[in-house]
Amino acid sequence: MVERHHRDIGSQCVPKGNGETGAAPFVEESDSMSVASTIIESPNGSRISQRRNAILALYGLSAFWGVTQVVAPENPSFYAFSTLAFATLATMWFWLDRRILARPHLSILFLLFFLTWPIASFIHLLATRGLRGFGYWLIHALGLSATMSTMFILTMLLLFWLGVLDADAMFET
Secondary structure (H helix, E strand, C coil): CCCCCCCCCCCEEEECCCCCCCCCCEEEECCHHHHHHHHHHCHHHHHHHHHHHHHHHHHHHHHHHHHHHHHCCCCHHHHHHHHHHHHHHHHHHHHHHHHHCCCCCCHHHHHHHHHCHHHHHHHHHHHHHCHHHHHHHHHHHHHHHHHHHHHHHHHHHHHHHHCCCCHHHHCCC
């Protein structure tokens, strides 16, 4: 049986020799570069990058949503796709965050989060990070809204500049 002993984040256990078994097959190593590389390559390191990618994908989807509001404002398939994609990405972020924080995850929580992700993300961040979580939620809510609005305005200006949109026809009633 292989035992691993971790004292703190500043030290890690590495196999000694050729991986021979014994009472203490791991020795302590405190090289800071190897600790940093271990954190990056560890399961939590990849989960952290996956969580970051989920957030970036939410911003990308927000930009896509802003563009589709100009290009196809009455297309129900874009609305359905965007709604499902937002909920799926937010639930993926929630699942990864729960795993990183080593919190228990019940299956029903994922369904509830999927159905109510704007409010559920606020509750989750507030419960896990306190007042700092409220700040994270507020910054990202404003950021997603700003991304969507910016892409909406830029797309509208681009289409107007290309002559695709007629500004006079937009304001006629």
